[in-house]
Amino acid sequence: MPRTAAALIIGNEILSGKIVDTNTTFLARTLFELGIDLRRVVVCPDEVDTIAADLSALRTTYDLVFTSGGVGPTHDDVTIDGVAASFGRPVVRSEAVEKMIRHYYGDRATEAHFRMANMPEGGEMIRSSEAPWPTVVVENVFVLPGVPEIFELKLADLRKRLDEGHEFHSQAVYTHSGEGEIASLLERIAKDFPAVMVGSYVKWKAEDYRTKVTFDGNDPEDVAKAADTLVTELDPKQFVRRE
Amino acid sequence: MPRTAAALIIGNEILSGKIVDTNTTFLARTLFELGIDLRRVVVCPDEVDTIAADLSALRTTYDLVFTSGGVGPTHDDVTIDGVAASFGRPVVRSEAVEKMIRHYYGDRATEAHFRMANMPEGGEMIRSSEAPWPTVVVENVFVLPGVPEIFELKLADLRKRLDEGHEFHSQAVYTHSGEGEIASLLERIAKDFPAVMVGSYVKWKAEDYRTKVTFDGNDPEDVAKAADTLVTELDPKQFVRRE
Structure with a gap:
């Protein structure tokens, strides 16, 4: 059985449409390549209680949970508090990260910057050579930042840790047929091959095919x-063709 | 108080990263312009029971719910069944839409095509001059398709129905300061103006500012x-500047 995963995307800026969430797609593609079955994504506002409740539901249902957003230095960055509340643990400060922040910001360092050294008690700070800051991991929960460049860097770093060699294999068939014309055939194939996910995607803009079946x-x-x-x-x- | 909303985005293709979900952003921006507070987005797989359970939780918590995806003619298009199950109603066929399908597809029409005329009993089929097919509405639930061109067309059509004249107003201030340096000031402003949402967004790529405050x-x-x-x-x- 493939491992299952869920994502909790945290941020009012996504719910108000100010920022386009690209992290979900990047995460989905990465997990698919690793053969991990992303089963659910939830986008929630920057509220400690909401984050805690959502995370509790997700981390007890799925093998792995990835959060995105809410780990910066401002008042609406409350993800660490939410994760800690979900696990019923206090927030503690990582001395190692505190040192990194002091080294990086020097005299400009404020109390707000040091909040970025906070983590739930018993959490791990995973460091790597690539990402500028460590990633907080608590049991099966990976706490990633919302800024896409850093999210992607950190997730790329986690690939080795997550890879268990169960990658998915994919094929695609392109056809001139509309979905409605091949619906019963696809249904039969899906039933005959229960371990294969059969998907169909209609192209509305001009292409050399009408439906792509995956x-x-x-x-x-x-x-x-x-x-x-x-x-x-x-x-x-x-x-039309097969890929 | 602004009305609240939630979205249920349905589709394995989004969870596997095959298709990039652009509907959430379009919906978020539209609702923001209408002064409707989008509070939650859930992405779930094409499963009747999951859709029904998610929808039941969302439609009883938020004023308005928008679903996207799973309304085509193939075996994995089970949204109407999920919506019907959530409301505990049977699925019935709209004669008017059945006629439209017969007219559009002619001899090529299959039983699969006619599934697109299904709706939960007591649902409304909203027609408009712009969108090619009607939109199913059941109480506070708007059932929209996953194909972005049609999703956007249908949502644009719904604007008049949803508009109650409570639009949000926005201002933005751009600064060279980093988030950490202005965090305590922003926190104070957020506390002094509880009806104003204060957001801050760091720019990592080269720009003439470091933080945008909204x-x-x-x-x-x-x-x-x-x-x-x-x-x-x-x-x-x-x-730097104010907008």
């Missing part, structure tokens, strides 16, 4: 057989 | 006063 699963042979079935049973005139 | 609220005077406070109390050398 096949994803942990077993490459199974995935190939499911795609074979579609290619074999499709009207040859409707077939 | 002020949003229903009362334009209140918003202006909050922004005034920042401009007045900021070191003048750090001020």
